[in-house]
Amino acid sequence: MLCVHSSRLCAPAAPHGAAMRLLWITLSLALLAPCRPRAPTSRCEPGCDCRGELRVTVCSGAMFTRIPARLPPTTELLDLSRNLISHIPEDALSHNRKLRVLLLQRNNISAVEDAAFAHMEFLQKLDLSWNRIRWLSQGFSFGLTLLRELQLSHNFLTILDSRSFAHLDGLQKLNLTGNFIHVIRVRAFASMSLLRQLHLAGNQMTRLQSGTFSMLRSLEVLNLERNHLSDMDVGLFKPLTSMTLLNLARNQMSKVHFKTFVGIHTYSTHILLEGNPWHCDCDLQRVFRKLRSVQRLFLDDYHNLSCHDPPVLKGYQLMHVDTELCIAETVTVLIISITVLITVLAAMLMGERKRKKKKKAKHWTQQGDMSEESDY
Ligand SMILES: *[C@@H]1O[C@H](CO)[C@@H](O)[C@H](O)[C@H]1NC(C)=O
Numbered sequence: 530m531l532c533v534h535s536s537r538l539c540a541p542a543a544p545h546g547a548a549m550r551l552l553w554i555t556l557s558l559a560l561l562a563p564c565r566p567r568a569p570t571s572r573c574e575p576g577c578d579c580r581g582e583l584r585v586t587v588c589s590g591a592m593f594t595r596i597p598a599r600l601p602p603t604t605e606l607l608d609l610s611r612n613l614i615s616h617i618p619e620d621a622l623s624h625n626r627k628l629r630v631l632l633l634q635r636n637n638i639s640a641v642e643d644a645a646f647a648h649m650e651f652l653q654k655l656d657l658s659w660n661r662i663r664w665l666s667q668g669f670s671f672g673l674t675l676l677r678e679l680q681l682s683h684n685f686l687t688i689l690d691s692r693s694f695a696h697l698d699g700l701q702k703l704n705l706t707g708n709f710i711h712v713i714r715v716r717a718f719a720s721m722s723l724l725r726q727l728h729l730a731g732n733q734m735t736r737l738q739s740g741t742f743s744m745l746r747s748l749e750v751l752n753l754e755r756n757h758l759s760d761m762d763v764g765l766f767k768p769l770t771s772m773t774l775l776n777l778a779r780n781q782m783s784k785v786h787f788k789t790f791v792g793i794h795t796y797s798t799h800i801l802l803e804g805n806p807w808h809c810d811c812d813l814q815r816v817f818r819k820l821r822s823v824q825r826l827f828l829d830d831y832h833n834l835s836c837h838d839p840p841v842l843k844g845y846q847l848m849h850v851d852t853e854l855c856i857a858e859t860v861t862v863l864i865i866s867i868t869v870l871i872t873v874l875a876a877m878l879m880g881e882r883k884r885k886k887k888k889k890a891k892h893w894t895q896q897g898d899m900s901e902e903s904d905y
């Protein structure tokens with residue numbers, strides 16, 4: 530009823546004169562108030578740029594310190610990157626249920642409350658990279674069942690809990706590059722049977738428990754570059770039956786077990802191993818020779834692997850010394866064999882000589898006896 534009046538009041542331009550203007554504002558406010566809910570939210574927040582019939586809202590670099598309250602509810606893509614937002618409250622953006630893409634990278638976010646994204650049931654991509662997030666609460670992923678891509682690179686995460694990602698059933702890409710992760714609980718990725726890319730490069734992992742990847746049967750890319758991994762559990766990669774790329778470059782591996790990689794049952798998998806401190810010996814050479822003969826495995830950067838140990842081989846490329854690594858061993862075996870042979874021969878010779886000596890001695894004594902006899 531009031532709206533009928535207000536539509537007439539809204540139309541003319543504000544009248545001149547301070548008193549009249551005040552009256553106009555008061556009247557407008559009084560009359561418009563009940564009809565307002567739609568008007569302000571369908572406008573663009575100052576500092577933002579709204580496009581595409583208000584489906585795209587770009588508020589990048591607008592110095593926001595919190596998530597703005599009034600954004601067009603029709604927004605499907607919201608770009609809030611490069612602001613100073615430090616906190617994502619529970620039910621953030623609860624009026625923006627149509628969001629498909631939410632970009633929050635390069636803010637100052639340290640806290641994400643439980644169920645912060647619970648209403649974003651259509652959200653497909655969430656970018657939280659380059660923030661200051663230290664941990665993810667158990668309710669972090671609540672409601673994000675359609676999310677396909679989660680960017681969390683360059684935060685301060687240290688531990689991945691078993692429940693933080695529990696609701697991400699549809700996730701296909703998870704980027705955790707450049708955090709400080711040193712512990713991954715065994716069930717952390719348990720909900721992600723559709724995950725295709727897992728990026729864990731540039732973290733602090735020293736060990737991965739077998740079972741960590743046990744549910745990731747769709748995983749194609751596993752990037753573990755630039756961690757501190759030294760030894761892999763033999764069954765660790767076995768469940769990854771779709772893996773096409775395994776990046777283990779720049780870790781702390783000095784040796785490998787043949788079984789660790791031969792247990793990967795895929796049609797073809799490329800494995801990157803460059804930048805590890807290899808201990809070059811005959812064992813390593815044997816393992817690599819066997820691995821390279823496995824048809825479905827491709828050691829793409831084999832030509833770039835270099836020795837770290839023993840000191841005489843430091844800096845040499847494995848490829849250039851690999852034929853010699855076992856030669857040394859062969860030579861050792863040969864030397865030992867020859868030594869044994871010589872010893873045996875010598876022993877036999879000595880034996881023979883002794884026998885001959887004895888014979889001679891006997892002969893002489895016999896001769897002596899005879900001569901003694903003949904003397905008389
Ligand atoms: C970022 O947030 C921290 C608190 O978490 C605050 O101390 C700091 O001043 C913020 N930095 C900026 C640039 O707003």
Ligand SMILES: *[C@@H]1O[C@H](CO)[C@@H](O)[C@H](O)[C@H]1NC(C)=O
Nearest residue numbers: 658682683704706707726728
């Ligand atoms: C993961 O994050 C890093 C750092 O932000 C970025 O360079 C890289 O392109 C991302 N990878 C993918 C596949 O999204």
Ligand SMILES: *[C@@H]1O[C@H](CO)[C@@H](O)[C@H](O)[C@H]1NC(C)=O
Nearest residue numbers: 778803804830832833834846
């Ligand atoms: C591999 O080694 C070649 C030279 O031997 C170098 O040019 C190339 O950049 C190296 N590749 C990587 C990935 O380090």
